[in-house]
Amino acid sequence: MNQVNRLLTKTLTVFLFLTLISSVKSVYAADGETLFKANCASCHKPLESYVGPALKGAREREPSKDWVYKWMANTTTMVNTDPYAMGLKASHGGVVMTPFPDLSREDIDAILDWADKFQVPGAPTGGVPGTTTAPTSDNTVLYGLLTLILAIIGLILLQVNSNLKKLTDEKDGIKSPTPVPFYRNKTYLLLITIVLFVFAGYWLVEGAMGLGRQQGYQPDQPIYYSHKVHAGVNQISCLYCHGGAQDSKHATIPAVNVCMNCHKAVKEYAGEPILREDGTKVNANDEIKKLYSYAGWNPDTKTYDKPGKPIEWVQIHSLPDFVYFNHSQHVKVGQVACQTCHGEIQNMVQVKQFATLSMGWCVNCHRSTNVQFNDGKGHGNKFYSLYEKFHQDIKNKKYDSVTVQMIGGTECGKCHY
Numbered sequence: 001m002n003q004v005n006r007l008l009t010k011t012l013t014v015f016l017f018l019t020l021i022s023s024v025k026s027v028y029a030a031d032g033e034t035l036f037k038a039n040c041a042s043c044h045k046p047l048e049s050y051v052g053p054a055l056k057g058a059r060e061r062e063p064s065k066d067w068v069y070k071w072m073a074n075t076t077t078m079v080n081t082d083p084y085a086m087g088l089k090a091s092h093g094g095v096v097m098t099p100f101p102d103l104s105r106e107d108i109d110a111i112l113d114w115a116d117k118f119q120v121p122g123a124p125t126g127g128v129p130g131t132t133t134a135p136t137s138d139n140t141v142l143y144g145l146l147t148l149i150l151a152i153i154g155l156i157l158l159q160v161n162s163n164l165k166k167l168t169d170e171k172d173g174i175k176s177p178t179p180v181p182f183y184r185n186k187t188y189l190l191l192i193t194i195v196l197f198v199f200a201g202y203w204l205v206e207g208a209m210g211l212g213r214q215q216g217y218q219p220d221q222p223i224y225y226s227h228k229v230h231a232g233v234n235q236i237s238c239l240y241c242h243g244g245a246q247d248s249k250h251a252t253i254p255a256v257n258v259c260m261n262c263h264k265a266v267k268e269y270a271g272e273p274i275l276r277e278d279g280t281k282v283n284a285n286d287e288i289k290k291l292y293s294y295a296g297w298n299p300d301t302k303t304y305d306k307p308g309k310p311i312e313w314v315q316i317h318s319l320p321d322f323v324y325f326n327h328s329q330h331v332k333v334g335q336v337a338c339q340t341c342h343g344e345i346q347n348m349v350q351v352k353q354f355a356t357l358s359m360g361w362c363v364n365c366h367r368s369t370n371v372q373f374n375d376g377k378g379h380g381n382k383f384y385s386l387y388e389k390f391h392q393d394i395k396n397k398k399y400d401s402v403t404v405q406m407i408g409g410t411e412c413g414k415c416h417y
Contacts, residue, residue, distance in 0.1 A: 371403065
């Protein structure tokens with residue numbers, strides 16, 4: 001009888017453990033904000049167009065019910081076959097979303113439900129004028145506390161079950177073994193150990209994977225340079241300043257003389273006020289004077305009357321030394337838009353790192369990005385001329401497109417050698 005009871009206790013313990021794990025998973029699946037931050041925030045915003053379209057009201061705009069589920073699982077095919085998907089690609093600079101086949105329908109619904117209910121913190125609600133919406137917050141800590149409380153309740157119930165069994169045995173005249181204290185019960189200790197290992201292992205792996213990554217890094221620079229003014233308002237091509245992006249491995253930082261090509265004539269800023277993210281105004285004319293100081297230029301005499309020195313820009317994007325990345329192969333051959341990796345740089349007042357630049361991020365891009373067999377001018381792309389087989393397969397309708405992965409873009413040796 002005691003063996004049966006012990007077996008039942010262990011079975012109940014395992015069942016409780018599995019139930020807690022599954023409940024945590026379901027709770028996290030229902031947290032649309034957490035899922036949004038983990039999967040969507042790098043390319044989407046709830047209320048405004050970013051690299052991708054605004055998510056609020058996305059289901060109202062889609063052409064048919066359940067369209068979004070198909071899109072999330074297979075963007076690569078749909079962007080070449082579905083008219084609505086083609087329109088999304090065209091309206092966002094040719095950028096194609098990375099597929100997310102691992103997200104369940106419940107996950108997708110949770111993200112879109114959260115986006116539909118999203119309100120700007122402090123903005124008036126649709127009800128009483130003057131009322132505001134409380135800022136959204138991450139509920140991870142709350143869910144963790146609820147899980148801990150459920151675990152404690154489960155352990156208490158196990159202890160109550162043990163005491164009831166003891167009372168029943170005494171009533172039936174069965175001598176019960178000496179009870180083992182909670183802190184010495186091997187079953188409880190094993191359960192606690194497993195839970196601790198699971199959570200500690202999760203946070204350890206997450207922390208290790210994040211080492212060296214600096215998404216969102218936004219350092220102050222020697223000169224407050226606004227890409228929004230230069231690349232956005234004045235529409236200066238990225239390649240004018242970063243010419244190496246299409247011709248070499250490195251995009252290169254422009255030398256002072258490149259800046260002076262324009263600023264010999266542009267001595268004062270006459271555009272709209274430049275505001276930092278904290279709302280403070282930038283004195284653009286003072287920043288131009290800093291440039292003149294670095295260049296050794298005298299705007300009054302229009303001569304270089306002092307020795308110049310290079311501007312010590314703070315590097316933002318940095319890949320590990322064991323990673324090979326060639327800008328020209330992506331920009332010129334692959335025809336990848338700068339915004340794919342750097343975000344909407346033309347709207348950034350102060351540059352920050354947009355993407356994680358992790359291996360997983362790059363691999364997902366290679367899995368979903370189509371090979372550009374044409375050079376964009378109606379001619380064949382000579383770089384891919386050796387892939388004659390794929391040219392013929394496309395002509396024979398065997399494929400409607402070829403991804404970078406299909407030509408070896410996810411092989412280790414492509415980036416690590």
